[in-house]
Amino acid sequence: MAKDEKQPKKSSANSDLRLQGAALLPDYAQQVSKRSPISPNSVFRAEIILPLLFLLYPLIPGLDNWLFSRTNTSMGSQLTLIFIFSILAIGLNVVVGYSGLLHLGIAAFFGIGAYITGILTVPSYPFQFGFWIALAIATFGAGLLGVILAAPTLRLRGDYLALVTLGFGEVVRFSIRNLEEITAGTRGLNPLPSPVLPFVSEASWKIDYRWFYYLTLAMLLAILWLMRNLERSRLGRAWIAVREDELAATCMGINAARVKLSAFALSAALAGLAGGLYATKLTSTAGPDAFDFNRSMIMLCCIILGGLGSLRGTLLGVLILIGFDNVLAPILDGVIQQSGINASNSRFLVFSNWRMFIFGMTLILIMRYRPMGLLPARMAKAA
Amino acid sequence: MASSNSLPLFSNRKSKFENRKSKMWETFLQHCLIGLTNGSLFALIALGYTMVYGIIELVNFAHGDLFMLGCFLAFTLLAWLGLQGAGPVWTLVGIGLILIIVPIFCGSLNVAVDRIVYRPLRGAPKLAPLVSAIGVSFVMMNVGLFWGGAADLNFPDLISQNLSNHNLLGNSPIQFTPKDLMVIATTVPIMIVLTLFVQFTKLGKAMRATAQNPVAAQLMGINVDRVIGATFAIGGGLAGAASVIYALYINTISFQMGFQNGLYAFTAAVLGGIGKIPGAVLGGLVIGLVRALGSGYIGEKWTSPLIFMILIVILVFRPTGLLGAQTREKV
Numbered sequence A: 001m002a003k004d005e006k007q008p009k010k011s012s013a014n015s016d017l018r019l020q021g022a023a024l025l026p027d028y029a030q031q032v033s034k035r036s037p038i039s040p041n042s043v044f045r046a047e048i049i050l051p052l053l054f055l056l057y058p059l060i061p062g063l064d065n066w067l068f069s070r071t072n073t074s075m076g077s078q079l080t081l082i083f084i085f086s087i088l089a090i091g092l093n094v095v096v097g098y099s100g101l102l103h104l105g106i107a108a109f110f111g112i113g114a115y116i117t118g119i120l121t122v123p124s125y126p127f128q129f130g131f132w133i134a135l136a137i138a139t140f141g142a143g144l145l146g147v148i149l150a151a152p153t154l155r156l157r158g159d160y161l162a163l164v165t166l167g168f169g170e171v172v173r174f175s176i177r178n179l180e181e182i183t184a185g186t187r188g189l190n191p192l193p194s195p196v197l198p199f200v201s202e203a204s205w206k207i208d209y210r211w212f213y214y215l216t217l218a219m220l221l222a223i224l225w226l227m228r229n230l231e232r233s234r235l236g237r238a239w240i241a242v243r244e245d246e247l248a249a250t251c252m253g254i255n256a257a258r259v260k261l262s263a264f265a266l267s268a269a270l271a272g273l274a275g276g277l278y279a280t281k282l283t284s285t286a287g288p289d290a291f292d293f294n295r296s297m298i299m300l301c302c303i304i305l306g307g308l309g310s311l312r313g314t315l316l317g318v319l320i321l322i323g324f325d326n327v328l329a330p331i332l333d334g335v336i337q338q339s340g341i342n343a344s345n346s347r348f349l350v351f352s353n354w355r356m357f358i359f360g361m362t363l364i365l366i367m368r369y370r371p372m373g374l375l376p377a378r379m380a381k382a383a
Numbered sequence B: 001m002a003s004s005n006s007l008p009l010f011s012n013r014k015s016k017f018e019n020r021k022s023k024m025w026e027t028f029l030q031h032c033l034i035g036l037t038n039g040s041l042f043a044l045i046a047l048g049y050t051m052v053y054g055i056i057e058l059v060n061f062a063h064g065d066l067f068m069l070g071c072f073l074a075f076t077l078l079a080w081l082g083l084q085g086a087g088p089v090w091t092l093v094g095i096g097l098i099l100i101i102v103p104i105f106c107g108s109l110n111v112a113v114d115r116i117v118y119r120p121l122r123g124a125p126k127l128a129p130l131v132s133a134i135g136v137s138f139v140m141m142n143v144g145l146f147w148g149g150a151a152d153l154n155f156p157d158l159i160s161q162n163l164s165n166h167n168l169l170g171n172s173p174i175q176f177t178p179k180d181l182m183v184i185a186t187t188v189p190i191m192i193v194l195t196l197f198v199q200f201t202k203l204g205k206a207m208r209a210t211a212q213n214p215v216a217a218q219l220m221g222i223n224v225d226r227v228i229g230a231t232f233a234i235g236g237g238l239a240g241a242a243s244v245i246y247a248l249y250i251n252t253i254s255f256q257m258g259f260q261n262g263l264y265a266f267t268a269a270v271l272g273g274i275g276k277i278p279g280a281v282l283g284g285l286v287i288g289l290v291r292a293l294g295s296g297y298i299g300e301k302w303t304s305p306l307i308f309m310i311l312i313v314i315l316v317f318r319p320t321g322l323l324g325a326q327t328r329e330k331v
Helices: A004-008 A012-024 A040-059 A063-071 A075-098 A106-121 A132-154 A157-180 A203-209 A210-230 A234-245 A246-251 A258-281 A294-306 A311-339 A351-369 B007-014 B023-054 B065-081 B088-123 B127-148 B157-162 B180-198 B202-213 B212-218 B224-250 B255-274 B277-297 B299-318
Strands: none
Touching: A004 A203, A040 A063, A040 A075, A040 A210, A063 A075, A063 A311, A075 A106, A075 A210, A075 A234, A075 A258, A075 A294, A075 A311, A106 A132, A106 A258, A106 A294, A132 A157, A132 A258, A132 B299, A157 A294, A157 B088, A157 B127, A157 B255, A157 B299, A203 A210, A203 A311, A203 B299, A210 A234, A210 A258, A210 A311, A246 A258, A258 B157, A294 A311, A294 A351, A294 B127, A311 A351, A351 B088, B023 B065, B023 B180, B023 B202, B023 B224, B023 B255, B023 B277, B065 B088, B065 B127, B065 B224, B065 B255, B088 B127, B088 B157, B088 B224, B127 B255, B180 B202, B180 B224, B180 B277, B202 B212, B202 B224, B212 B224, B255 B277, B255 B299, B277 B299
């Protein structure tokens, strides 16, 4: 932070140079723009306070039960899902945020991860690998499929690439639905076994949400740490350079195709990992509709709202939108139902009915008024 | 063969055909006929995609949902006009009225969306309007959800019920009912008029000029914003017309239908070469044929993935489509 403030603000006269140069600079310490409603200082605090809150939340005795009794929502379980979706969003952010390629089919890789984990662990299949091996295979398998999809398509222009990813997502969803002998169709594969950790018995995974909560939180933090380093590495800088100006980056000796391919593969792998965790959390692969276009769009909304190419923005976006979708809307619906405001049973007074409207308006308004998102990455450019 | 959950238009026909070799040609021709009828509908929707893309290079994601809203408006109008169980004359007049009102509504809505959402983003990077269009699509889908509810709506089969469902081909085993005729008799003239319009009128020429080079067009005194608005109006109007015909033909509408039909139509537009009006028509017919033959010979549930596979393969290997010329992207 301090280092940033010392740097003199460069004049706008050489803004082109500044943009290209900055994209190649190693220094990505956040400099939140003046328009940001959240000052750097408060963000800095939030960065420490929020993880602490998440770490401490399950340890406060009775808090989860109390919240459950008031809202009928297991906050611990929902937070676990939010962590998993954060991993998915971070994966999507690699392609859309860092590399600037619009990806509309991330849910496909999420689903592939879930189904690989499912097939390798459920009792109805002969494999029955442990959780960790299955998760690793899901991660690598999804990454490999990402490479296979990306290799021929990356030379396409932006909007065509977006549609190829979209089409791929739909093909995967229909395949999951139609290959009933393999995927059990709309019912989904179940039951997935619990993860295996020393000192934790299988029963305690099922009774106590906290084990999975901490498992996913630990994975999320590890991935965050990895991404923060990757962001500043040679590869991370290359991603951003290719996004800002592919021609200039190529002239600087960056192999644009390889750089994009690696972004695609990493994002698919992270999505596969998230999918494996998701299926294990639900103890079921949840059926094809959990991995449809809406899932991809919601994740895209999250990272666009938060700020493309910004890790904090990604996390904030997931917290706001998934939090609204999974936690706030059901709670508000419960409150409205109980208070008798909605005696006539109007569908307008059900919050969950407004979710697509809210996601759609988020995309429109952010693109119009704040294309860099709520917590913009330094030098980020709209998709 | 998934005959239990097949499209309504197949259900009453399949049972009539046995698997004998002499019937094979009849089955094939029947599928082709259904495919061409469906295809002309896809072509109408695809025209809206292709015209907008041709002029501002925007994949108008909300186009399919505009089509969906058109179906819902047709449904509402149908109830207002009391068309269910009406006599043949009133049915024809009512359908005519709906065929005027719905395209006007869809066209105006499309223009309004362009004014409010896309126009401020004209100078932005190319993906910004695309993301906005996805947002518009979501908002429209939510409007559809409030309008018609979450369940599928049954759109009355006005033509078969109020007019006739005789086979126009006499005793031939191939079915061609007034409903099929209605689709062809409305879509083909619309396409001919559109082609003539774009080819010969002043506005049509302005559109082609803007599509070729907006800056040069502006220098020649063309009001580019108005031309773009007109393109959105025509595209929306075509989607509206397609929605009425679709609803009368398929008889099932739901708030989610826009996404899939929009994607089919987009595939058609890309297949024919996006930006090319004859390409959209050709692509629509091909996609209709693929869909009908796929349903008949591979199975209903694999047709959608098949069409999306076609989309991917075309985008990857021949992004200019069947009729598109090879153009190099400017650096």
